[in-house]
Amino acid sequence: MKVWLGALLVVIGIVLGAVLVEVGPRVAAPYLPEALQGKVEVVEGEVIRKQREPDRLLITVVTPRGAILATFKRMIAEVDLLVGDGDTLTLALRRFEPFVEDPAIRSVKKRVPGASAPSGSAGLKP
Numbered sequence: 001m002k003v004w005l006g007a008l009l010v011v012i013g014i015v016l017g018a019v020l021v022e023v024g025p026r027v028a029a030p031y032l033p034e035a036l037q038g039k040v041e042v043v044e045g046e047v048i049r050k051q052r053e054p055d056r057l058l059i060t061v062v063t064p065r066g067a068i069l070a071t072f073k074r075m076i077a078e079v080d081l082l083v084g085d086g087d088t089l090t091l092a093l094r095r096f097e098p099f100v101e102d103p104a105i106r107s108v109k110k111r112v113p114g115a116s117a118p119s120g121s122a123g124l125k126p
Contacts, residue, residue: 039094040092040093040094040104041092041093041094041095041096042090042091042092042093042106043061043063043065043068043090043091043092043093043096044063044088044089044090044091045061045062045063045064045068045088045089045091046061046062046086046087046088046089047059047060047061047083047084047085047086047087047088047089048060048061048062048085048086049085050080050083050084050085052076052080055073055076056071056072056073056076057071057072057076057079057080058070058071058072059072059079059083059089061089061091065096066096066098067098068091068096068097068098068099068100069098069099069100070091070100070101070103071099071100071101071102072101072102073101073102074102079105082105082108083105083108084110084111085111086111087108087109087110087111088108088109088111089105089107089108089109090105090106090107090108090109091103091104091105091106092104092105092106
């Protein structure tokens with residue numbers, strides 16, 4: 001009977017370890033200092049579309065490297081109020097990807113009313 005209990009504890013430990021490796025960084029990252037979070041890539045781009053859904057907020061950001069679809073499932077109302085179409089959004093990402101979930105927002109630069117972006121630059125400054 002003790003052999004089965006030991007084997008069960010080993011299996012539970014392996015499963016728990018795998019879950020913590022996958023989920024742990026996402027849960028703990030907001031509470032860790034930047035030095036412990038690992039390398040962060042800062043990406044800046046213009047918000048070209050924002051879509052609010054009941055359980056998430058979708059924001060399309062065009063950057064010099066390509067487009068990013070950011071999905072926010074936490075703090076939906078706050079991000080919706082802060083970010084608008086045409087704003088310049090700075091995101092902190094673990095790596096550049098076309099689809100990101102709940103990225104950290106470093107800054108939001110509001111679009112100046114009446115100012116038009118030069119064609120082909122997507123409103124980004126060189």
